[in-house]
Amino acid sequence: MSTQETPDVSAARPGRRAWITRIVLLVVAALSTVTIVRLVGQVDWDAARSALTQLSWWHPIVLLVVVLARQILLAMPLSFFIPGVTFYRATINDLGATMMALVAPPPSDMALRVAMFKSWGVSTAKGLAGTVMNSLTFYIAKFGAPLLGFVVLLAIGESPSYRWLELLSIALAVAILVTVRMVVRSNRLARVVGTRAALIVRRFRRTVDPDRWADACQSFRGDVAERFHRGFPLAVLSQAGMMAVDLAALTLCLRFVGVSADEVSFVWVSIAYLFAFPFTAFPLWGIGIVDALILAALVEAGGLEVEAAAVAGLIVWRVFTIALPVLFGAVAVATWRREVAVSDASGGGATPSG
Known part of the structure; x- marks a missing residue:
């Protein structure tokens, strides 16, 4: 199926709006964090620092392996939706984009993705379409996570209390799923989807062209339809696996600094994580607001005596799940550049696919 030529995003430049959006979201996250922490109580930072001393030399090694598995699972959908992209290439691509997203606003991360796709002989259109599907699958899993939280609460006979608000997150996940399938x-x-979406956005941006949005949706369908029915279920499973590994990392971090299973069971750690996970939509995986929500849930389950150690565990979790992928990304980009240099030196050329 032929598709329209997709513009080369590598030529795009991040505008002031991207920076403003990022700053506004970070400010909202910071204010939310302060509010939630005040509701929890005053943190004993001396006790939190003392809890960090319980880390042993082998703990970082375990967490490194777990976080690497998390990043591989996070990147897997790219290989399911894009022909010519293996698990290895998907991981390299996603890690590089993760690093770029942290150091520069969009579309710098997308420009790097496209450059990698081109070096592997993958057409820009199929690469971008697969990347969009990767993101949509992730958002379906992200906003659908509270559904599992409600299931766990039902299983243990606990009331959802204020967590009923998370139904809005589940509704958003369902809306994305229905839209993708349409x-x-x-x-x-x-x-139809492209036109209606453009008409909604046009209320805020008069320059939006419904015909172009309709053409873009039709082009997108042409690039992903062939692999969707097999790739989408596998992509959802990989994202569910990613969340399971991320939850395991959080649990290990808490146990390593002294939050025992007797104080806060794995079930309650899971509940805290699943209901906070949608807020990773904020910059830097929701750093601050997600941590504050998890902390509040852990204190609710284990009492104020677990607060200091829980803070220490969250700090370790964030260091390894945010900073470590950036380091992995730097290694990924260096590896890719070396492979491209070797390919150029040997006279090898990429043959576009798709």
Whole structure:
């Protein structure tokens, strides 16, 4: 199926709006964090520092392996949706984009992705379409996470209390899922979705062209439809696996600094994580607001006596799940550049696919 030529995002430049959006979200996260922490209580930072001394030399090694597994699972959907992209290439691509997203606003991360795709002989259109599907799958899993939280609460006979608000997150996950399936189902529905989405956005940005949005949705469908029915279920499973590994990392961090299973069981750590996970939509995986929400839930389950150690565990978790992927990303980009240099030196050229 032919598709329209996709613009080269490597030529795009991040605008002032990207920086403003990022700053606003960070400010909202900071204010939310302060509010939640005040509701929890005053943190004993001396006790938190003391809890960090319980870390042994082998703990970072275990966490390094767990975080690497998390990043591989996070990147897997790229290989399911894009022909010519293996698990290895998907991981390299996603780690590099993660690093770029931290050091520069969009579309710098997308420009790096496209450059990698081109070096592997993957067309820009299919690469971008697969990247969009990767993101959509992740958002479905992200906003659908509280559904598992409600299931766990039901299983242990606990009341959801204020967590009923998370139904909005589940509704958003369902809306994304329904929209994706409509787009993939037929060209007509793809154009309808594109047109209606453009009309909604046009209320805020008068320059939006509904016909171009309809064409873009139709083009997107052409690039992903062939692999969707097999790739989408596998992509959802990989994202569920990523969350399970991320939860394991959080649990290990808490146990390593002294939050025992008798104080806060794995079930309650899971509940705290699943209901906080949608807020990773904020910059830097929701750093601050996610941690404050998890802390509040842990204190609710284990009492104020676990607060200091829980703070220490969250600090370790964030260091390894945010800083470590950035280091992995630097290694990934260096590895890719070396491979491209070797390929150029040997006279090898990429043959576009798709």
